[in-house]
Amino acid sequence: MTLEYARKTLSAPLDLTKFEARHVPGALKLSQEMGWPYRSEDWEFAATVGQGLVLMRNGGVIGTAMCWNYGEAYASAGMIIVTASAQGGGFGSRLFDGLLEVTGGRNVLLNSTEEGLTLYKRRGFTAWGTVFQHQGPLGVALVPHDRGDIRLATVSDLVAIQAFDERASGMPRQAMVAALADVGDVAVIDLGGRVAGYAIARSFGRGYVIGPVAAESVHDAQRLILAQLSGLKGQFVRIDIHAEHGLGDWLESLGLKQVGQATAMIKGLRPVSVGPARIYALANQSFG
Structure with a gap:
C-alpha cells in the first residue's frame, strides 16, 4: 500500500448503517482480525436475534456493534469491533454512541475487554463483576x-x-x-x-x-x-x-x-x- 493510497483510504467518507445479512462476510473478517472464534453462522444468528450497526468505508466494513433488547427495560451489547487500522480515530465512540441510541434508553449490560473499559466508563457504565x-x-x-x-x-x-x-x-x-x-x-x-x-x-x-x-x-x-x-x-x-x-x-x-x-x-x-x-x-x- 502506497502512502498516497493509505491517505486516501483513511480520509474516505464513513457510513454508519444498519447491520444486514450482506455485512456478515465483512464482520467475520473483523472478528478474525481480533482473534475471536466466530463463524459466519454465529454472526448470522446474532443478527437474527438482535440488531446492530456497521461502519463502512470504501464499501468495506471497518466496525461493528450489536445489541439485543430484552423487554422495555433492558438490553445487552456486544460484538463491538473496529479494525486495527482505524482504531484511535474516534470510530469506536461513534459506533457505540449510535448503538446506545438503538437501545432506546434501556439499562444496558455488556462484558468489556481491558481495551474497552475507558470508552464504556466515559459513557456512564460501571463495573459490577467478572466473567471467566x-x-x-x-x-x-x-x-x-x-x-x-x-x-x-x-x-x-x-x-x-x-x-x-x-x-x-x-x-x-x-x-x-x-x-x-x-x-x-x-x-x-x-x-x-x-x-x-x-x-x-x-x-x-x-x-x-x-x-x-x-x-x-x-x-x-x-x-x-x-x-x-x-x-x-x-x-x-x-x-x-x-x-x-x-x-x-x-x-x-x-x-x-x-x-x-x-x-x-x-x-x-x-x-x-x-x-x-x-x-x-x-x-x-x-x-x-
Whole structure:
C-alpha cells in the first residue's frame, strides 16, 4: 500500500448503517482480525436475534456493534469491533454512541475487554463483576451426576424454561431463549413437573458452547453442565461463567482451562433475580 493510497483510504467518507445479512462476510473478517472464534453462522444468528450497526468505508466494513433488547427495560451489547487500522480515530465512540441510541434508553449490560473499559466508563457504565472464559478439548468421558431428574427438554417445556430464565436473569428474554433452544440441545431439571433449571449446548466458534446455564444452586448448575458435557467427549467446549459463583476451579478440574476474563458492566440499574434462580453460565459474552 502506497502512502498516497493509505491517505486516501483513511480520509474516505464513513457510513454508519444498519447491520444486514450482506455485512456478515465483512464482520467475520473483523472478528478474525481480533482473534475471536466466530463463524459466519454465529454472526448470522446474532443478527437474527438482535440488531446492530456497521461502519463502512470504501464499501468495506471497518466496525461493528450489536445489541439485543430484552423487554422495555433492558438490553445487552456486544460484538463491538473496529479494525486495527482505524482504531484511535474516534470510530469506536461513534459506533457505540449510535448503538446506545438503538437501545432506546434501556439499562444496558455488556462484558468489556481491558481495551474497552475507558470508552464504556466515559459513557456512564460501571463495573459490577467478572466473567471467566473456560475452554478446551474435552478429552475424557464425563458421567452426569443426576438423580434421575435431568432430562432433555421438549417443545412443551419452552414456556417453563423461558419463565425460569426470566426469574434467573431478571429480564424477559423469551425470544432469545427460544432462538437458542431452537439451535441447541436443552437439558432441564424436572422436579415433579416443575422446571428447576436448564442448560443449552450448541455449536459455536471452535466447537460447542454450554450456556445459558440457569439453576437454583451451584450444585444444580454443576449437574446440568455435566449432563451436557457427557455427550461432548472429543469436542472443543467453551463455558463463560460469572466469577462470583465459584465454578472456576471445578471447571479447571474437568480440563476446561480459564483462558480469559471480561469485566461485567452496566449502564443504569442491574436486573434482579427472583427467588433462588440464578444464571451461572452465559450464552456468550455478548448476549449476556
